[in-house]
Amino acid sequence: MKHLDVPVTVHQTIAVAMSANTTTHTSDDGSNRSSEVTHPSSQVVHFPADAPLTLDCNKELAPFSIAYQTYGTLNKNKSNAILICHALTGDQYVASAHPMTGKPGWWESIVGSGKPIDTDRFFVICSNILGGCMGSTGPASLNPKTGKPYGVDFPVITIGDMVRAQVRLIDHLEIDQLFSVVGGSMGGMQVLEWAANHHDRVFSAIPIATAAWHTPQNIAFHEVGRQAVMADPDWCGGNYHAHGKVPKNGLGVARMAAHITYLSEDALHSKFGRNLQAGSALTFSFDADFQVESYLRHQGSTFVDRFDANSYLYITRAMDYFDLALEHNDILAKAFTGTQTRFCVVSFTSDWLYPTRESRDIVQALNAVAANVSFVEIESNKGHDAFLLDEEVFFGTVRGFLDSASKKRGLS
Amino acid sequence: MSKTTPIHISQDARADHVLIAEMVSRGARVLDVGCGDGALLQLLSENKDVDARGMELSRERVNACVTQGLSVIQGDADLDLDDYPDQAFDYVILSLTIQATRHPKTVLENLLRIGRRAIVSFPNFGHWRVRTQLMLTGRMPVTENLPEAWYTSPNAHLCTIKDFVDLVDLVDAKLERAVAFNSSGYRLPIHRSLSLQNLLGEKAVFMMNRGSS
Numbered sequence: 001m002k003h004l005d006v007p008v009t010v011h012q013t014i015a016v017a018m019s020a021n022t023t024t025h026t027s028d029d030g031s032n033r034s035s036e037v038t039h040p041s042s043q044v045v046h047f048p049a050d051a052p053l054t055l056d057c058n059k060e061l062a063p064f065s066i067a068y069q070t071y072g073t074l075n076k077n078k079s080n081a082i083l084i085c086h087a088l089t090g091d092q093y094v095a096s097a098h099p100m101t102g103k104p105g106w107w108e109s110i111v112g113s114g115k116p117i118d119t120d121r122f123f124v125i126c127s128n129i130l131g132g133c134m135g136s137t138g139p140a141s142l143n144p145k146t147g148k149p150y151g152v153d154f155p156v157i158t159i160g161d162m163v164r165a166q167v168r169l170i171d172h173l174e175i176d177q178l179f180s181v182v183g184g185s186m187g188g189m190q191v192l193e194w195a196a197n198h199h200d201r202v203f204s205a206i207p208i209a210t211a212a213w214h215t216p217q218n219i220a221f222h223e224v225g226r227q228a229v230m231a232d233p234d235w236c237g238g239n240y241h242a243h244g245k246v247p248k249n250g251l252g253v254a255r256m257a258a259h260i261t262y263l264s265e266d267a268l269h270s271k272f273g274r275n276l277q278a279g280s281a282l283t284f285s286f287d288a289d290f291q292v293e294s295y296l297r298h299q300g301s302t303f304v305d306r307f308d309a310n311s312y313l314y315i316t317r318a319m320d321y322f323d324l325a326l327e328h329n330d331i332l333a334k335a336f337t338g339t340q341t342r343f344c345v346v347s348f349t350s351d352w353l354y355p356t357r358e359s360r361d362i363v364q365a366l367n368a369v370a371a372n373v374s375f376v377e378i379e380s381n382k383g384h385d386a387f388l389l390d391e392e393v394f395f396g397t398v399r400g401f402l403d404s405a406s407k408k409r410g411l412s
Numbered sequence: 413m414s415k416t417t418p419i420h421i422s423q424d425a426r427a428d429h430v431l432i433a434e435m436v437s438r439g440a441r442v443l444d445v446g447c448g449d450g451a452l453l454q455l456l457s458e459n460k461d462v463d464a465r466g467m468e469l470s471r472e473r474v475n476a477c478v479t480q481g482l483s484v485i486q487g488d489a490d491l492d493l494d495d496y497p498d499q500a501f502d503y504v505i506l507s508l509t510i511q512a513t514r515h516p517k518t519v520l521e522n523l524l525r526i527g528r529r530a531i532v533s534f535p536n537f538g539h540w541r542v543r544t545q546l547m548l549t550g551r552m553p554v555t556e557n558l559p560e561a562w563y564t565s566p567n568a569h570l571c572t573i574k575d576f577v578d579l580v581d582l583v584d585a586k587l588e589r590a591v592a593f594n595s596s597g598y599r600l601p602i603h604r605s606l607s608l609q610n611l612l613g614e615k616a617v618f619m620m621n622r623g624s625s
Contacts (some may be wrong), residue, residue: 159537218497344484346480363485369443370500372463373483374478377471396479 010168037308038142040067040094040128040135041099049089049247050142053130053165055323056158057385063144064206066169067135068127070093072119074175080411081175082117083166084126085190088258088315091134094126095119100306109390115398122179122412129163129190131157131315132186133308140241140308151310152238159186159322163193170201177201179409180402184208184387185354186315192362196335196345198326203403204342206398208389209351211358212332212365213323218353221261222316225254229309238310251309258310259299264350264383268292332361333368342408343373344401346394348386416476427597428533429455433616435531435589436460440502443526445465445489445519446509450477453484465501467492490514493522495568501527508615510534521583525620528590533617538610546552557614558593573610574619576618586623592616 044067047053052062069089072319084094084107091098095105095112111117111124128136131154139154146153168184181194181202188210195205211218229235232250236243260268272292276282280289288294328334343366347359356377367374376397380386387394425433429452435444435552440462444453447466448492450473456462466484477484485492489506490513496510504521504527508531511534513519523530535557536542558570560623571579573592592613593599600609 028452033511218549342483363487364492367485367495368497370497372465372483373485374483375487376478377486378475379471393475394480397475400481404483407481 001084007326023277027115028121029287031135034099036134037138038141040183042128044068044135044136045070045169047316049166051168053168057155057188059155061137061155064130064137064165065135065141065411066127066130066137066165067132068125069094069096070126070292071124072122073175073390073412074212075196075305078175079177079179079409080121081123081125081170081173081178082180082182083170083178084111084124085166085187085194085195086126086129087183087185087187087245088189088319089303090248092128093134094124095124095253098306101302109388110395110398116395116402117182118402121406122402125169125173126295127166127169129162131162131317131318132204132223133311138166138308139238139314140311149203149241150357151241152313154310155315156321157314158318159189162318163190164196166190166194167198167201169171177203179411180204180205180206181258181407183210184399185210185384186319188354189319191369192324192335193322195341197338198342202341203409204344204401206344206346206401207359207362208346209348209354209359210362211354212325212335212362214320215358221258221322221353222320224257226313226316228253228257231308233286235309238313240309244254246304248301248304251304251307251312252297254312255303259296261353262383262385264352264381266381267385268392269384270381271295297341312318314389315411334369336366336369339366339369339371341371342401342405343371345373345375345395346381346383347377348384348391348394350381351379353384422493422552425455426451427506427593429615430597431460431591431593431599432495432505432507432531435617435619436462436503436505438462441465441500442503442505443501444505446494446506446512447473447477447482447484447524449473450480450482450484452505452507453467453477453482454480457482473621487560489519493519493526495514496522496526498525499528502529504526507529508535511540511570512521512568514568516569516571517579517583520579520585524583524585524620526551529621530565530585531619532576533615534571534576535567535615536573536613537570538574540612541609541614543611557566573613573616574606576616577606580618580620584623585620587620589618589619 044065049063093105093108113120128134133140139150143150181191183191188207191205191207229250232247234245235247239312275291284302296376324334324335345359345363347356360388361373378394438460439502442462444466445470453464453466467487468607473483486528503521510516542553582610592609
């Protein structure tokens with residue numbers, strides 16, 4: 001997830017594999033992938049067929065599973081639990097190595113012993129979202145009716161559905177009230193959903209680099225990604241598992257396009273400029289002459305190895321559908337009426353995907369109901385991804401807010 | 413007249429903060445507009461157990477406040493007070509900030525709408541030292557309380573104590589308490605006439621409400 005940390009110069013061979021006309025998929029059915037879908041390395045809770053999850057689309061999902069990781073120890077009163085909600089392509093491995101890539105947890109900078117979200121003090125829970133592909137039920141999971149992966153027979157889910165599934169997990173853990181719910185980007189949407197629709201179970205909330213609804217621009221970028229996946233002949237109408245194929249090119253292009261939106265122009269400039277691949281000159285071809293091309297191709301090619309293409313479609317759809325004000329006559333404040341939750345809203349100056357304006361709308365709505373809210377805009381040139389990177393001021397904000405909230409909650 | 417209780421606080425606390433802290437009742441809901449580094453919020457949290465919130469224009473100061481655990485948002489008194497509902501707080505405080513707003517009258521009206529009481533402190537441009545400087549030098553006064561030259565000062569709307577009394581009348585607010593004081597914290601006896609307070613007070617704190625009308 002720390003995209004910018006990947007060294008640039010080593011990607012040339014991968015870049016070739018990703019070039020538009022090369023197909024390398026036929027022998028790789030993602031078997032490593034599918035084992036994490038059905039038998040995740042993390043803990044899993046299975047909700048049986050007689051305990052269905054009622055979805056926003058009016059369908060019922062049963063049975064279903066939620067895979068999750070925990071860190072730290074739950075105290076006697078069960079009052080020190082923090083739920084971390086992951087972003088679009090994240091997973092439950094927030095502070096431990098990813099079982100497929102071996103890379104460190106995606107938020108180890110902020111979650112861990114002595115870190116701002118301190119696992120010595122808090123019991124940290126992170127679950128793979130409903131619709132994901134790391135062990136929670138999603139389109140790659142087996143449909144009990146057919147014994148085959150759901151594919152596009154999986155019902156279209158929403159952020160509300162994801163959170164209802166998390167509520168079931170928290171019930172299972174017998175936790176009445178979470179001390180905090182924290183998340184960035186789509187994780188932030190889940191935080192807002194928790195705070196709006198399960199407010200008595202959330203003592204504090206930290207929505208980061210997020211929005212209360214997806215803008216037309218957000219939807220437009222997602223549509224480009226989905227079309228790229230669906231235009232790949234190897235998508236097979238969503239039934240690629242049955243054909244032993246993976247729509248790698250389509251998903252890779254989707255990831256490349258999305259990745260641009262996570263970075264600022266400034267970050268691209270300072271990281272790559274117009275630099276060419278080491279020692280090379282212009283090739284007068286469509287090879288990856290520029291470092292930035294190679295970098296994006298690498299992002300695309302590594303992504304397809306760890307992520308299910310249909311999951312990508314379903315999760316981006318859920319984000320597009322997200323509009324917290326919709327059921328309140330477009331008055332966002334009404335979503336938070338009577339809230340007792342303490343909020344800390346965070347945005348980053350160079351984030352143009354979920355700009356500060358969107359966070360300000362959330363703050364405005366919270367002020368309108370006189371909620372207890374802190375709002376910090378962090379100066380950063382790293383774009384949307386800033387929330388995943390080392391931003392000292394951001395760490396200080398989270399630490400300060402959680403410290404103060406723990407005093408109010410009577411924790412140490 | 414509201415009851416006030418003396419509080420025990422450090423010597424470093426700003427004189428107007430001490431006065432304001434005395435006016436605020438224990439456990440109240442407070443919004444400090446233009447809360448700066450959060451010193452008053454901290455003082456009120458520690459001494460009066462208030463539910464303290466702040467709004468501050470400077471991003472750096474907001475970050476510093478939140479890092480200290482204070483509930484502060486980045487916002488502008490001229491623009492963002494409209495968002496708050498009526499009577500959301502027991503006290504809305506504007507300490508040494510009103511003179512730097514673009515529309516002091518609108519801001520004051522908003523304070524009186526959002527809070528059951530508004531507390532405003534400001535530097536008194538009617539103080540004798542200010543008057544003397546202007547009269548003797550013919551130039552904009554620069555004093556301990558008004559330290560910046562006219563071209564760098566954030567103070568766009570300076571006023572005297574008498575001017576502020578007029579504004580309170582204009583917006584139909586009821587004045588509950590007004591205290592003029594000097595930098596060392598010395599408070600002018602209340603029985604002094606308004607003209608004397610206006611001449612001798614370097615700063616003033618006013619507490620107002622919307623009244624029963």
